[in-house]
Amino acid sequence: MVSEHHQPIKETLLVGRALLNFTSVFVSLGVFLFGFEQGLMSSLLTNKYFKDYYNDPSPAEVGTMIAILEIGALFSSFIAGKVGDNIGRRKTIRYGSGIFVVGGLIQTFSVNIINLGFGRLISGVAIGFLTTIIPCYQSEISPPDDRGFYACLEFTGNIIGYSTSIWVDYGFSYIENDISWRAPLFIQCLVGFLLFLGSFIIVETPRWLLDHDEDHEGMIVISDLYADGDVESEVAKVEYRNIKENVLIARIEGGERSYQYMLQRYKKRVSVACFSQMFAQLNGINIVSYYAPMIFESAGWVGRQAILMTGINSIIYILSTIPPWYLVDGWGRKPLLLSGAVLMGFPLLIISYSLMLNNKYTANTVVVCVIIFNAAFGASWGPIPWMMNEVIPNNVRSKGAALSTATNWLFNFIVGEMTPILLDAIKWKTYLIPAASCLLSFFCVHFLFPETKGLTLEDMGSVFDDSSSxxxxxxxxxxxxxxxxxxxxxxxxxxxxxxxxxxxxxxxxxxxxxxxxxxxxxxxxxxxxxxxxxxxxxxxxxxxxxxxxxxxxxxxxxxxxxxxxxxxxVPPQEIEPPSYDSIVEFKLAQQRKPGIFKKLYHKIWPDVDKDNEQGPLLP
Known part of the structure; x- marks a missing residue:
């Protein structure tokens, strides 16, 4: 039956661009938490009450306490891929944010450095879930021409989290007791709880829904995202056919989702995703992110001044993430990475040389170079690696994202663990290591990475040699x-x-x-x-x-x-989306299902006649 009207059947109050913008900004709270956690601890390391409470921890203790978060994230990122495939992207975000709240509370009320490290380990488990699934979620709901924009917007949320934590630390540093460092640790729990609540509002991705034969709900979500809630729109129908076609072809090819299958079939794609994350860490960003106040102190900025300089740097860092919003889908991913490698490498060399000279210009030179380095990273190697999960096919995207995110956390851990030790042992020579990595990353991108701007997720095979499209x-x-x-x-x-x-x-x-x-x-x-x-x-x-x-x-x-x-x-048959009438029936059945409060009501008063209850009906 062909409907004579195009009546919206919406899953959410917002539709179209408004829904895309709201969802993208909201899920960015997940990466906001990661950025907040990074900057928070970097500033607390120079807090005198923090150092007194934990008995002036040694460089090795500081390195382990900082880097143990990456250990938790490393292991949970592998689990996150499977969990994301089984229960969906939305529920995985919910569980990740809940775990983060628990880890944050343990840190807030920690009594020794071991207790604090355990809390960071739990928070790391949560961040592993969030940083694996949120980029997948983002890529799967974004239209191809704007996918880079939304991924870069998400990264901006990460850096806003980093900057917010620096200024929160700076504000609380004026309190002359232990609240100056415990209060910032508690604030991160509030943000995590907000993300947990929001996971009940955001939509599931249409690609996950269609891959699990939730075709009716998938069609509603597609129409909400791309057709203003009109399930009879040709735009929505074409998008449905495009995604479902890819799902069915993957099943015909065997429906394999194992890591072994992924590494054999899509090795070049996985290499691109993993190498981008590896160099993002080896190029030195977490030397600055985790230890910026310590770096500024070594250059002559002491105490609260070091936190202030870190805060100023973080604002410029945020501003640097804005140009990629407009360049990534026009200029492309590859040119941004190539230019970023060059613009990051030279400031690192200058920092090393200036610290070696250790003269009256060193303090200002280091500040300027750190700001340039951060800005170059924010415009290139910051956002782009997180969006390279787009190259992984839909049937193994969660596992590909898990592997690339695990690569990030592995090298994140190495950098976090070794930086204070290297700064103490070889001092200015430490910065020569990431400078060399910038050079290697330039050649890696030039020879290995294809350009993927403007491609739909289903058409990524057209630039890879894996016979997948x-x-x-x-x-x-x-x-x-x-x-x-x-x-x-x-x-x-x-x-x-x-x-x-x-x-x-x-x-x-x-x-x-x-x-x-x-x-x-x-x-x-x-x-x-x-x-x-x-x-x-x-x-x-x-x-x-x-x-x-x-x-x-x-x-x-x-x-x-x-x-x-x-x-x-028999002529070739097109993949047809669910009919308007069947979608209406599905939506009515959904509306009649009792919610959590109604279920609780019936548990308390089980004699109520449930069969006579009617949920709200569509107009």
Whole structure:
């Protein structure tokens, strides 16, 4: 039945761009917590009441206490990938924020350095969950042309958290007792609790919903995000078909989700995601983030002055994260990383040289170079690695994100553990190590990283050699001489045989699925313009493997294996989203389900007639 009206069926009060903006800003509280935790402890290390209470901990004790957070995050990031696949991105964020509150309370009321370290370990477990799943969540709800913008916006939230903690520490440093360091530790618990409450409001990602056959809810969320709540919008239907097609193809290929399968099949993609996180740490940012006040003290800024200089640096750091909002989807990911490696390397060399000279210019020189270094990182190696999970296919994205995030925490731990020891042992030479890493990262990006701006998540295979996309030259279904798809203009360009004759446009149509035809209408000849999705098309002039998408049920996906169905008279069937009527029935059934308060009510008064109760109905 075709509906005569386009009545919104909404999952949330907000829809469209408003929903995207609200959700992106809200989930950024997860990375805000990580930034807050980083900056918080860096400033407390120079607090005299903090040092007195913990009996002036040695560099090794400080390094272990700081870096143990990364140990917790390292192990939980592996678990987070599996948890995120099983229970969803939204619930994983909920559990992560709840664990963070527990860890923050342990830190707030700690009685010794071991107790404090244990609290940071628990907080690290939470941060491992949040930093693994939130980038996945962000990439899976963002439209391709704005995915970089929202990822960079998320990173800005991280740096705002870092800066906020510095200024909170600075404000409380005027209190002349232990509250000066316990109060900032408690504030992070309040932010974690706010994120926990918000996890009940935000939507689940449509890709996770469709991957788990929650097709009705998935269609509602897609329409909320991209079509202002209109489930009959063609924009929503095309997006549904695009995602579901990718899900079904992954099932035909075996439905593998193991780490072994991922590393064998998608090794280049995983390398890009992991190398970006590795160099983000080895390039030296946490030498500054964790120990900035100590660095400023070594350069001549003492006590509260060191925290003040760190706070000023953090404001410039925030401002530096804004240009990538507009550059990442236009200029691209790769140019930002290359320029960032250069702009970070030179200040590190100058810091090292200035500390070696140790003259009257050293203090100001170090401040200026640290600010330039932070700004360069904030505009490049800060946001970009967290969004590189976009290159991982949907069926293993959580595990790919887990591995890349674990790489981040492994090298984060190494840097956090070794920095105070190296600063104490080799002093100014310490900064030569990250400077060398900046040089290596430049060549790694230049030779290994492809550019992924503007690609949909489903079309990432077009720039990788892993045969993972039916739209890629490397695909086993589409292994022809015409090359990979130029998704920006909806046509194919040669990457393997420049002298090959131009492909026949009609045959190019038949090499793609009906859903892809609908998305790339420029492939159609004028005489084909009246043929809609699933319409009758002239037969191809030569035999070419076809893709036959079917209805989105597990039992009916054999027609997607690249072989025509046994009944040759059956035309290719498009993947159809749930009908308007079935979505209405689903939504009404959802509304009639008792909420948590109603369930509690029936437990207290079990004799109430539940069958006669009606939930709110759609208009």
């Amino acid at each position: 039916i739209f890629s030259f490397h695909s086993s279904v589409n292994n022809n001489s015409y090359g990979s798809e130029d998704v920006s203009v909806g046509r194919r360009v040669s990457v393997s045989n420049a002298s090959a004759p131009a492909p026949d446009p009609l045959n190019e149509v038949f090499r793609q699925s009906p859903a892809q035809i609908a998305r790339n209408t420029s492939l159609l000849r004028p005489e084909l313009d009246n043929h809609g999705i699933g319409g009758a098309l002239p037969q191809p002039t030569q035999t070419t493997p076809l893709i036959y998408p079917s209805k989105s049920t597990k039992s009916d996906i054999e027609s997607l294996d690249g072989i025509a169905p046994s009944d040759s008279n």
